[in-house]
Amino acid sequence: MINSKRYKTAQARLQKRDSRLIDKYLYSMRLSDETLKDIMNRFRREMEDGLGHGTNPTATVKMLPTFVRSIPDGSEKGDFIALDLGGSNFRILRVKVTQDKKQPVQMESQVYETPDDIIHGSGTQVRALELFDHVAECLGDFMEKQKIKDKKLPVGFTFSFPCAQSNVLEYAAKTGKIILTWTKKFKASGVEGTDVVKLLNKAIKKRGDYEADIMAVVNDTVGTMMTCGFDDQRCEVGIIIGTGTNACYMEEMRHIDQVEGDEGRMCINTEWGAFGDDGSLEDLRTEFDREIDRGSINPGKQLFEKMASGMYMGELVRLILVKMAKEGLLFEGRITPELLTKGKIETKHVSAIEKTKEGLKKCMEILTRLGVEPSDEDCLAVQHVCTIVSFRSANLIAATLGGILSRLKENKGVARLRTTVGIDGSLYKMHPQYARRLHKMVRRLVPDSDVRFLLSESGSGKGAAMVTAWCLTCLKCMLLQKAFSFFLPRNRHFHET
Template sequence: MYLNPVARYLKPSLDAVIFSPSTFLVSSHPLLYPFLVPHLPNTMSFSVKHFIKPPPLDFEPNRPAAVLRELTACSDAQKAAVADLQAQFSLSKEAGETLVDSIVSEMKQGLERDDVSMRMLPTFVTGALCASLCALLLRIRGCPGHALVGYHNANSNKQCREFFNVSGIPTGNEQGTYLALEVAGTEIRVAQLKLMGNHGQFSIHEFQYRIPDELIAGDNFSVMIDYITDCVDDFLRRVGSQDLFVYSMGVSFGFAIQQAGLRQGIILDLPQEYSYPDAIGKDVIQLLHDSIEKKGLAVKATALANGTDMERIQKVLTTLSSSSQFNSHTMYAVCTLLAQAYQAPTTTMAVLHGMGTNCAYVERLSNITKFKSDTPSSSDETIIINTEWGNFDNERSRLPLTWFDRRCDRESVNPHYQLFEKMMSAKYLGELTRLVLLYLVDSGLLFGADSSHTFNMSYTLDTTYMYVCEADDSPDLEQVRLVLETMMKIQDTTLADRQIVKKVCEIISMRSAVLVATAMASVLRLIVTDGVGIGPEGITVATSGDLLELYPGFYDRVCDTMKMLVGDLAPKITLVVVKSCRLVGSAIIAMMAEKACEDVVGL
């Protein structure tokens, strides 16, 4: 059955919000993010709930953390148990500096060889697009308008290098209108990005659609592609389009895709929500192109900026070899960097920290010694590196793992993999908290030594519940009560129970903030000591992700830890929260792809 988008599947999430470089600068107040831009030029309220998964609780985002100073209602035994947990999950300054040394050491090893946990993957993007992207990054260093770039040849099993001269380097003054399409899970997001020039000003229209239940399974995948095209058509009708104008569109699908070219992506696997046997092996970009052409839309998909979960890719790789695959956090980190680099030329690093965690940064090509042949001699030639820092210390020899971390890892779908990510990403924080609380229940110190069927089930304590608990400043912790009694089905909790739960949430989230700040400090040290360095105007670190943007007090804790670890470098570092980074980054990639087609023959 062919369905057109209708209002009940549509969620408007942003309407013509204009961003300037100053919009993205985060002040000393940890909660003055772009979410709170004053005087929006529209009448629609800007709700961050459209940028996270629909929460089961109606919580107010960006509330400050209400730190619980004392466990006033708890017994001495309960206080002692919580103090012991706090000691287990704490990281001293000395331990943090030691961890920085370990991360930097593994990063250097990852640049030298492939058999390390932190892969340090060059973000090879096919052909001239890579040249254009690298040219933008070279501009950050004030270099001439050319770039030496590498990419993975889809038609061979070896790393290849090609060299391009590119003129017309992006300066932040480009103008044009571009589209971005993202399909993630059962949600579709379409955005129109207008580059206004004027040192990086742009405006964005964005709408979010939901794929109806009727279309998540079938025997003709083209039907769902047609629905996606209808969403693009509906979007263009709502925001308006120009006659005789063809929009370039950057596309991102949350599928396991073998990306053999800038405009080619073979579907290897679909998310678990979908059941379309005929989709496997098809070129999703060609399907989209055919659907757009059939619909008669003035749109062309110029770039696929794609990725999916590494766990799924690993399974696929047991039977299929891929020429170029990245996980979703890989491309999201790169998109975050590009989205901010358009506005701030000092951007040389980007961090994603939400459901997953990753970092992309600008590295000298000459430092990537695992490519022994064709290594450029000039130290000014650079490329974006995806660190894959979530994999740090999969050997479990240097991370400050607790018993709870080890259990969470053992019971996960990918044991002994992405240990660092499991210690600090939103996907696992709720589960870690649940395991700690169950330990206290079994010790007879919480909930009267009784639990509930819901609470005993894995991953039922969503990380968003922790948001609510940490922000609760009521005397009796009524919002914590709501989480425990309504969501977790634990009856008749005491104030002591609620204080312990709130404190444990604080302990777990604090460690997450400290660990991500430690990882950021490690990358910054590598940049300063062995990499592109920090110029007189300093360095901008682009950040994105629900934890940094929404979790009460999280950003502040990251900043405090960063200041402690980087010392005198702190005044030269600007942390910026990037809005809609995936869509903005995808649209900028579309712009660069279009420009590369104009400037480089043979793409």
């Protein structure tokens, strides 16, 4: 372990070469406030393109309407199933929402692993459909354990990939959400351009041992916003900062050209991971960002996500360390097969290295496992690299979030914005410095705002249940309206005769 005296000695030695490290490798990752404000303005323009009818087809930030028109108001109640698919693990929840003030929401959940061959599946549609067969199998197992296979509970599905939809209430008719593209680790080809609800219903029907009423399919950002909105009705933004990154927010209907109507608001799924896919961030991408992109399963796509999300952070650090070692600036030039192996440094390692008290000890352990025999100065330098990389991520997210917040402020026409941002995601939760850095930078970029950051303790599944409850309420209103409109003409005709 690096003790206090050794730490000071190593730090003094590091200072002599610190300028070389920063100037040659990390300077381009240090983003000034002016640069971040410029990114914020670029993102605002991308948002406007995504909302516009004429510009949406070519926009990279798609600004997808979700048809969710409000956050929870406290009247929600019922017994629901929530499915949460977005990473290597698939979570199923049973959510009971009551009017009990002491415990309004009761949840039971189980996590199921999604096999890699399904996540990375390619080829025929039959092969790719195994993903939905897997979801149906897990749902059947969960219902069996909950002893609810004989019930037909309403289901909300958190599906964390870009999808287009025409109306949230169409799920009751078993249709409505079209997969646009896979992101993160998923590459189950053969289902892009097809309907999520139809695929899942087909898989459930094929089993034949239970029934499920899929009422809503929502993005995980929407689920996060709705989850936090249940606890704080000022919540009007939802963000995921984990394996991937994305955000949603409540937009004025009058600004959404893709849907009819000008009254009220609607939640927009920004799909900001694709920000920069048109080259608008090219001046900010480093050689390491380009190498990350070339080695990914979707080159040229989700470029902002590759710069900012947790899936790529560890690999980004590894690429930097390899180049520094090759040029003799780390590990006395030693390069091992382990250091050259993709994926050997993970984002969880970056988080461990940046811990205040034990970070340098963890760094020594991690680098020793890679066989590079690090010195104390090496550990300090690597910790510094990790700090710069994670700081850049927090700053980039702060800039895009700043774009959303400034738009909310403009939409409301207020001198000072007061709002709540719901957040979920492993990078935000697990990195020891990330949340503090993000909050601080957001307040610097949008100083005329009071922003509360609310961590989603129960994930986005609870939010999917809230949207499902909202859908049920809307459907009941629609059915009553139809019945009433049908009854009136018949009654009037009877009276006239």
